[in-house]
Amino acid sequence: MSTTLIALYRYLFLFYCAACAVLVMSTLLWQQHHNRQLLQAQLQLYGDVIQLALSPKLGQAAPEQLQQQLAELQFGASIPVAALALYPLQGELLLSVGQTELVPMELPGQDFSSLTLITLSGRDVAVLPLQKPALPFEPFSSQPTYLLLIIPEAPTAIWLLWWPSVLAWVLLTVLLLLAWRLREAPQRQQLQRLQSFKQRAESLQLQGVEPLLQCQDSAGLDQALLQVLEQQQQLEQQNKQLDTQQQQLMAQLEVFQLQSEQQQIQQQRRQQCLVRWLHQWQLLGQRKPQLTEAMFDTLQQLHYCYAKHQFAAAGLQPQPLLLPEWLTEQLGALNMLLPDDCAMDWLESGDCYQLLPEIDAEFLKHVLQAMLLLALRSESARRFSFKLQLLASPDPQLSLQLACDGNGLPRHLTAQLHEADSSALQWRDADIAVLKLAARLLNASLHVESLEGLGVRISLQWALIAATRHSVPLLEHLLVFDADPERLTERLQSLHNLALQVSSCSNLSELRKRLQEQAYSAILIFLPGQAPCQEWLTVLTEIRCPRFIFVPPLSLSLWQQNLSCLSSADFCLGWLAQRLHELATRPLKHLLVVDDNETNQAFIKVLLQHKGVQLTSALTGAEALTLCQQQQFDLVLLDIRLPDLAGTEVARQLRRLTSYQQVPLLAFTAHALPAEIASFRAAGMDDIVLKPLDPCKFETLLQHYRLC
Missing domain, CATH: 3.30.565.10 (Histidine kinase-like ATPase, C-terminal domain)
Known part of the structure; x- marks a missing residue:
């Protein structure tokens, strides 16, 4: 049984070995055929890639550029490529890259309407016809214009590749079969994926990217291609943004050019105006x-x-x-x-x-x-x-x-x-x-x-x-006279900030009545435009408080011959405020009247009411000298005939005092002959006041020596 079994085993083993040898040989032959088909498919796919990349440049680019493009395609090929050569449809070699010694000068004359595998020098090579599109992104024409020779690297010897497998086949047939099946599956998948990539690439060129973007459930290559398409969309969006920015810049440039033109026109106008102004300036000088x-x-x-x-x-x-x-x-x-x-x-x-x-x-x-x-x-x-x-x-x-x-x-x-x-x-x-x-x-x-x-x-x-701004009134009661009622109303509105109370009148009789009824801190008078009359002079002389008199310019010189006054054109609030402030803040001037006539003393006292002048009286020369040694006076009115001393002697003694060398001394006398006047001057007297005292001249005298 065992012998029979052994013989049977041997017979079966020989049969198995023969069957295995036949199987191995048939497998090798099939593998060689399969590799050739696989090579043809790979070359076909690679040729399609070359067709897409090289066809738009055929007939347009220089040979050096085509040669550089072929070198890049050889370097980036998915299969080992020994050389690439480009031939015209009828002609000799145009250009080649790679191992040029393997490239023939001419191709055998036969019909190459599609990718064709031929044998040159003992190796399989592929000849691919290249069609040139009439316009960009249009389908390729049916007639080829160039032929592309693809020479792959020499494959490894099949016997050397499969000899270990033959030995292993005897021992592990099932295992080898399984390994072969596992090796075949990835190749088929790779082929399918390459074919799918080709189909999607063609679809992208012909129908756009929308069908491809919808294939989000694809694996591997689909995801990579989708990322490429997304990047392409981002680039398109960036291009659109750049176009929009370019349009905006162009619009801004147009606005800037318009503004520049307007500025140039304005500058020209300014120059013309400036030239004209300079001409008018010269005419003014002339x-x-x-x-x-x-x-x-x-x-x-x-x-x-x-x-x-x-x-x-x-x-x-x-x-x-x-x-x-x-x-x-x-x-x-x-x-x-x-x-x-x-x-x-x-x-x-x-x-x-x-x-x-x-x-x-x-x-x-x-x-x-x-x-x-x-x-x-x-x-x-x-x-x-x-x-x-x-x-x-x-x-x-x-x-x-x-x-x-x-x-x-x-x-x-x-x-x-x-x-x-x-x-x-x-x-x-x-x-x-x-x-x-x-x-x-x-x-x-x-x-x-x-x-x-x-x-x-x-x-x-x-x-x-x-x-x-807060302003403080400078006076208690101000009286304003103006013969023009309308102008008087305007002035009253502006004077209420300078005095607590402001009264007004516009005729002479009313002015005289107000002066008799009430005392005022100051009086502001705007005289009518007429020549001076005695009635007006009398009223103005009777005023005992500080007064400010303004006269129209046409009659100013006539009025100034009789009293101190200013032009009405010189009046303004600031001027009046300054004078009122001086009245309110200045120290009182001190006047010494030396006269043994008490009537004259009383009359001077009446004239100095509301003048802001402090009056001191002396009846004798000795009393006057004593007072001058005790205090300082701003003005001394000195009677010539005193009970004890002559007025000239009192003046001489006062001039000996250091503090009275510059104080005005006035001779108060009823008569003044030239010889007497000379003696008054020799005694140190500055001026003469005649008796009886004239109120107008007395006020002018006070203003002259700045006592009021």
């Missing part, structure tokens, strides 16, 4: 002999102000400014512009002391100058009224109003005021240019009314920033 000094200087200032803000773009520099004090400083220069036959009234609102506005003082001065020069161009204008009104509510505003009589402005001036362009103005029109400039810089409302026979009204008003 007109200097024809103008007054004040008019010429003011026009120069206005021209400079216009150029500074129009061409140099200098901004305003507002600073806190107390308007009454500022106007006091500017009043003299502004009044110099008025002709001698013109009268000016400066009126200020009461809020000028309640608010502290922020204003560019220099620019405000030029605005007032421009308004005054423009009003002076009114024909036959003689009387002017300039009102500065600082309004506190609802928002702080400054209002400048100038009115004058006459026949109004010429028509061409009113037309220039309404024109937007100021470049065509002449040298004399600097006032109009500055007013229009002020309206623009201050955002102010400018109104000019000119009516024939009714004169001119100019108003400029703008909003500003102002801080509140």
